[in-house]
Amino acid sequence: xxxxxxxxxxxxxxxxxxxxxxxxxxxxxxxxxxxxxxxxxxxxxxxxxxxxxxxxxxxxxxxxxxxxxxxxxxxxxxxxxxxxxxxxxxxxxxxxxxxxxxxxxxxxxxxxxxxxxxxxxxx
Amino acid sequence: xxxxxxxxxxxxxxxxxxxxxxxxxxxxxxxxxxxxxxxxxxxxxxxxxxxxxxxxxxxxxxxxxxxxxxxxxxxxxxxxxxxxxxxxxxxxxxxxxxxxxxxxxxxxxxx
Numbered sequence: 001x002x003x004x005x006x007x008x009x010x011x012x013x014x015x016x017x018x019x020x021x022x023x024x025x026x027x028x029x030x031x032x033x034x035x036x037x038x039x040x041x042x043x044x045x046x047x048x049x050x051x052x053x054x055x056x057x058x059x060x061x062x063x064x065x066x067x068x069x070x071x072x073x074x075x076x077x078x079x080x081x082x083x084x085x086x087x088x089x090x091x092x093x094x095x096x097x098x099x100x101x102x103x104x105x106x107x108x109x110x111x112x113x114x115x116x117x118x119x120x121x122x123x
Numbered sequence: 124x125x126x127x128x129x130x131x132x133x134x135x136x137x138x139x140x141x142x143x144x145x146x147x148x149x150x151x152x153x154x155x156x157x158x159x160x161x162x163x164x165x166x167x168x169x170x171x172x173x174x175x176x177x178x179x180x181x182x183x184x185x186x187x188x189x190x191x192x193x194x195x196x197x198x199x200x201x202x203x204x205x206x207x208x209x210x211x212x213x214x215x216x217x218x219x220x221x222x223x224x225x226x227x228x229x230x231x232x233x234x
Contacts, residue, residue, distance in 0.1 A: 109162035113171035
């Protein structure tokens with residue numbers, strides 16, 4: 001049973017750095033072919049992919065946000081951490097982490113998602 | 124890769140068919156395995172997205188067979204037959220062909 005859960009601050013001030021943690025179970029990021037992604041959704045708006053980290057520490061970022069994003073493994077082996085610098089009110093959104101897998105050399109889409117963490121950016 | 128859905132919203136009567144379209148700015152058919160790297164998600168209010176269909180036409184386990192996907196290359200369709208009240212949601216397409224995934228803008232389905 002794969003589960004993921006996002007945690008972090010619900011409120012950050014403009015210019016601050018956001019740090020979100022995705023704690024997961026039912027899989028290991030050390031297993032070949034596993035990835036964890038971050039996706040956000042401003043209130044009433046569409047999904048936006050942010051970043052991906054893979055079992056081999058390969059990392060991918062949204063080109064429009066690449067300079068502000070960092071994704072790493074957490075201190076616990078079942079965690080992934082996303083940091084976003086220089087937060088702005090337009091970054092107010094629900095932030096999701098999601099599982100992705102590769103089987104027989106073929107990638108699959110995000111199949112398991114966390115419930116999401118709403119982050120508000122306001123002074 | 125830019126994903127564009129149409130329409131932005133639609134209203135369908137219970138028991139009728141709903142059709143949502145998705146167009147990718149590039150071909151997302153992977154020649155080596157002849158699969159289209161296109162997924163459909165359903166998102167109900169206050170919930171995370173739920174994977175419905177991948178490879179453009181393969182239903183995820185547990186998804187009712189009234190949901191079907193079709194299309195290839197750059198043009199794709201999600202069809203919901205015999206619309207049920209619980210199908211009210213926003214539907215998103217997503218390409219995972221590129222190393223940088225991208226979503227469509229969503230289609231809001233109402234009764």
